[in-house]
Amino acid sequence: MGGDTRKSGCAGDGVGRVSPFSPGLYGIADATYGDPVAMGTALHEAGCPVIQLRAKDWATADLTGAAKALRTVCTRAKLIINDRVDVAAEIGADGVHLGQGDCSALEAREMLGASALIGLSTHTLAQVNDAAHVDYIGFGPIFGSRTKIQTGTPVGTEQLAMAVQISQVPIVAIGGIDHSNLQKVQGTGVHSWAVIRALLGADSISAAVRQMAPHP
Secondary structure (H helix, E strand, O other): OOOOOOOOOOOOOOOOOOOOOOOEEEEEEEHOOOOHHHHHHHHHHOOOOOEEEEEEOHHHHHHHHHHHHHHHHOOOOOOEEEEEEHHHHHHOEEOOOOOOOOOOOHHHHHHHOOOOOEEEEEEOOOHHOOOOOEEEEEEOOOOOOOOOOOOOOOOOHHHHHHHHHHHOEEEEEEEEOOOOOOOHHHOOOOOOOEEOHHHHHOOOOHHHHHHHHHOO
């Protein structure tokens, strides 16, 4: 989506749900599952429209090297860097995904520029309502998760549907989502669903992406 058509929305500011990337599967290349560059490459080759690089405990140099490698790979997908605005700025990523304890979206925007995609993790409806100056909101955990990316009590699909209704920017559901519960998630009208274990823990990432992609 070109910079002249994409808006930078704020939850509650009335700009409407402007899509920052293609709806559907949001892949996360999480270093706790192995080499994030290899996993991100597999996600890209399988057709994932957006890929987040997540390597929480990596040194800056190692993370920057992996991010540069994925920046070269991701010619068709949006590349989002988890937490590290400095790394996203250095390698020219499409955007950054922030946690509640990270810098503000406005600070990230200052560093990355007006065309960057800014995402924010939220865990309650109040946090969704308070989110501002972001392009999309991550909401969850929806279900219990075996990865370390989610903490707290699962919010369930009823709260997810409420989050979709109150947010003025697209919602990305996250937390314990796999093929067995995907239809419930899709039924909320959510823009995208972020998946880790069901993709990275599969025998074939490509087959898992096809299984978790939007239903026809």
